[in-house]
Amino acid sequence: MATRTAEAAAQDRTPVGGGNQEEGTPIPFQERYLKAYRSSILARQLEEKLASLYRAGKIVGGVYMGRGQESFSASLASCLDRERHDIFGPLIRDMAGRLAFGEPLLDAPRTYFGSAEGPMHGRDGNVHRGRPREGMPAMISHLGSMISVVCGMLLARKFRGQAGAVGASCIGDGGTSTGACHEALNLAGVEKLPLVLAVANNHYAYSTPCSRQYACGDLVERAAGYGFTGHSVDGTDLAACLEVFDRAVGAARAGEGPQMVVGSLLRLSGHGEHDDSSYITQEDRDAPYGRDCLRVARAQLLEKGWASESELERWDHEITDEVDAAIATAQKESGPDPLKESWHALATERLNEGFYDE
């Protein structure tokens, strides 16, 4: 259960095939990097648009941003492989990972607007969306509750003999305090499931700092107690994140049991767009984990020579157009019609009760 540090991870940052070592063609590191980067930019721009629509009163409820967490989230998802029946169980701040895993760009705006065309048909909103049949469970709010669902999806694959499928689940520093998280991780250890748990330690749970959330030095210390292999990573460093998730996903796929990856980063937004997050200290903002992961990634891209300044700008513009188009489409769609709703909660039609049928 050796715990790898971010530095150690950074040292052997060689292009590896990770998720795909055994079957298929290994995806080159550069390709995966670019995919993760693109998803991150897409997520950032999309969420910023959604945030301004919220401020303009066009979105009800709330908007929850992954700002600062895109690299971490997108790297995880970029190491997953849907053809191998991998699972991605996102949480609040995983827009980038969702997009990298393959969530259609329209899903988020449709869900925020409550479009009847969206995956949740206006019944649920914002981050509470998914495509359970496509390896993306739809999160409920209760933190920690989704991890065991991913475990169950992995159990189903095991029963069906779909060996080699990996399930990823995401949690925040705050979510680790839940009993549900504990029970699921313990069960994953006992069942030796190919689970990769990504802990995005963004140093706050709403307004609550880590000092009021847990008493160990680093959450990766929990890994051993569950029989997980633990990994730590600088969550603002896209290359490092990709490398560590590549390793974790590869290990899970290879039957080495569950993996925990703790990323250190900072929530560069409010808890939701209603929150000015003035409680985030200057010290946190100035810390290494307070860096904007997208700026780090841009510098890495230039340094590696994988993109020029002008290419980066072109990508930004392309993505702006994509985002604008998606938002425009979703915004035009109508919401569900209450008069056409069945108001039935059961799939088994004949067992639904008609409380107000006249």
Place this chain on the structure above:
Amino acid sequence: MATRTAEAAAQDRTPVGGGNQEEGTPIPFQERYLKAYRSSILARQLEEKLASLYRAGKIVGGVYMGRGQESFSASLASCLDRERHDIFGPLIRDMAGRLAFGEPLLDAPRTYFGSAEGPMHGRDGNVHRGRPREGMPAMISHLGSMISVVCGMLLARKFRGQAGAVGASCIGDGGTSTGACHEALNLAGVEKLPLVLAVANNHYAYSTPCSRQYACGDLVERAAGYGFTGHSVDGTDLAACLEVFDRAVGAARAGEGPQMVVGSLLRLSGHGEHDDSSYITQEDRDAPYGRDCLRVARAQLLEKGWASESELERWDHEITDEVDAAIATAQKESGPDPLKESWHALATERLNEGFYDE
């Protein structure tokens, strides 16, 4: 967060004052040892009587034995100090600890018989008993749920400025899988409570072996993740148990934060007296942790010269008489009268609703 091994603990088995270093007179090791031993014998005999009464159909529901766990349980309680407002939150197999902490001998038989004179007045039974006002919370069945209650009792002491009080809570290997256990331990770490968690790893949860319960090597590996100091001990060795609990209680009292003591031992009985425990493997029975702690203690007593064979026998006889007397008393008492019951669940009399008052 150093983890001490049983051997390390055994090496410095010197008579220390433990719980009482700072105030009052330190209780000599020998005295504490004898108290723990006596409570253990008392518990063993009492439970054996209760078991035979169960088999004879005189006790309904079930009888749950601490056989094999007496030394571990009694040592913990012997290191606690009721004058300093310490708390002892027992679980299923802590008869010995209860007695050492000061539970009246009559409480157990009265509760098993459902006597109206007992602390639970026949409303609750067997191990579900306590004296919450005297530092002994009354356990509910749901495993893990009592730890946070002990935390709350400690918080109350903190608010009232009763510094130096220690709270002990007990859990089994199976109970560590509960979300409730996790939430409470995490909270205790965050609040830096003087909690001592005794984990009696008796290798089975009902019929379920540890391999189906957790995936770490040793449960003490969980301590670090909660910011607890971890200790391991041979739970069949009374001297070693006393020494390690003395240290743990002392550390908690001295403000060094929460402590976790994992004892390795074997449940030398069925889960309850209805269970023949034939699933317990010969390997487990033959393992060092499969020893009968009372036999170990007897040998230690003789070896240390703290008692002779004949004294040990005399104590046994004295205790038999005590147990017989207690059982006879409790058995004579009548149960609650349903016609005299208020059938009201609220303390606030005027808010109770009368569903069936005519």
Place this chain on the structure above:
Amino acid sequence: MSITYLEAIREAQAKALAEDPRVYIYGQDVGRFGGAFKATKNLAEEYPGRVIDAPISEDAMIGTAIGAAIEGMRPIVEMQFADFSSIAFNQIINQAATHYWRTGVPCPFVVRLPSGGNEGSGPFHSQCMESLYSHYPGLVVLTPATVEDAYTMLLEALTIDDPVIYCEHKFLYYHLKADGLPNSSLPIGKARVARAGVHATLVTYSAMLHESLRAARELEQEGWDIEVVDLRSARPIDTDTILASVARTGRLLCVGESFPWGGLTAEVVARICAEGFHLLDAPPLRLNAKDTPIPYHPNLWRSHRPTSSSISATLRKLLRA
């Protein structure tokens, strides 16, 4: 050949395992040990790898069932006692019950809840939770009262595309016997007139059916002919069958074993009053457990739950009104 209620539950699971590769069983001590009540006796041996011991983690047990169910499996989760499902409450009502409605993807699994009390079981090993779970949209809640229903309803539950809370009554496990296993039965959702009568309708379910039938026989001695309706499921409630009965008798008593505030008996009374008010010749009555936790001592326990004698007394009151 005689078969008990408990054996019927075992047989239904054996049949499901044999015939449906999607079925597996997850629960504490359900494997080699065969479960705390032996409801899975020998199943681990007969169906290797499909009857699995769970850690003491009810929340995660249900969470994994949800995950496996949405992937097309048909998990059976055994709670060691119904009372411990309180730990899985959130997963049941917020995740399982809402899943189909939120996503359009069904979430079919069965949670078996060994329910109800016995002498000496106390507050935490005796609860009846049908009233709790039925409150929540998205769940099917079954309360079989007979050996036949225990068998057929469990099998049918495994064909339903929704999460099913299967409340099996511990008090019936060993006492209740039938001559064999049925091949057909009423579908889930239909109540059954367990005893025809003309003077009053007694609506009940699960173990209370038997107390009610005893009470009806007692009242027969006094010249009263009580119709007894076995609800079979708490969710849905077969309101039509109750209304038809009340139309015949003009009087309604509803008897349940869960706590008296709200719950199944209140729901039945409220529905019948809304839809069949003019059929009633007397105030409809309810009888439930008493308004305290469930007591340990046999004397208290026997007073806490409805029994044939308290049911008879309430019937007399109803008939007098």
Place this chain on the structure above:
Amino acid sequence: MSITYLEAIREAQAKALAEDPRVYIYGQDVGRFGGAFKATKNLAEEYPGRVIDAPISEDAMIGTAIGAAIEGMRPIVEMQFADFSSIAFNQIINQAATHYWRTGVPCPFVVRLPSGGNEGSGPFHSQCMESLYSHYPGLVVLTPATVEDAYTMLLEALTIDDPVIYCEHKFLYYHLKADGLPNSSLPIGKARVARAGVHATLVTYSAMLHESLRAARELEQEGWDIEVVDLRSARPIDTDTILASVARTGRLLCVGESFPWGGLTAEVVARICAEGFHLLDAPPLRLNAKDTPIPYHPNLWRSHRPTSSSISATLRKLLRA
């Protein structure tokens, strides 16, 4: 000076902290941040060490409240949303609710549940849980509908020797205003006739009081005079006040915001039918939320919960019968 429902809750907590050294507040983000809804704004600064940020551990939050309560403290636990109390369900119903009855030692604390929906809150930030908790013996369940009650009932709750589930309605937080804080009020357990009338009795509570009063005003235009009873508490229910009203009007509609199966409205109807059957001139009706989880989209949400217009429609049906 005008004060909102939310401010009244803050003021009651401030007063309790000032006057009762046993009181402290535990909840996620309740400290410096002042709580997700600012119900504890500035309290951490004013009462250092007594308004404490909790980890995301609802089970343990309630567990510690129980431990502190039996030691003589008077904890207030804030759930960030009522919906998250499902995680603490076991501690609330099995540990807190049974404690006094089992041990004779009271277990007094208050859990604050920010309840009810808003547009866009969705299935997990909108729930009303009074019907759930009231099912369990050993709990007091409060549902204040006015600024005055929000204040006085919270203060009174802290004097009660039992666990209190205090259901505060988020929809009322900012909209509902009063001119000041009252010095006295009806005691907990008493319902209030919020509007006198003669043609029908409308029993309701919490946010639904205001929809009901609007409906009553609407019906007034049509010549109907509706009596509106504000229950104030779901546990206990003040049956006498309802019976007295039904005796005057002969008709009963009960309106609630929780799910339609069972629950508070069913309990009210069942009680009134049992005890006041002959007072009723027409079938008693209920109106609750629809039988699905609570929807996100404002269009759906507005249809899901009862509103003045659906209440009016049901009243017309009741008056026609």
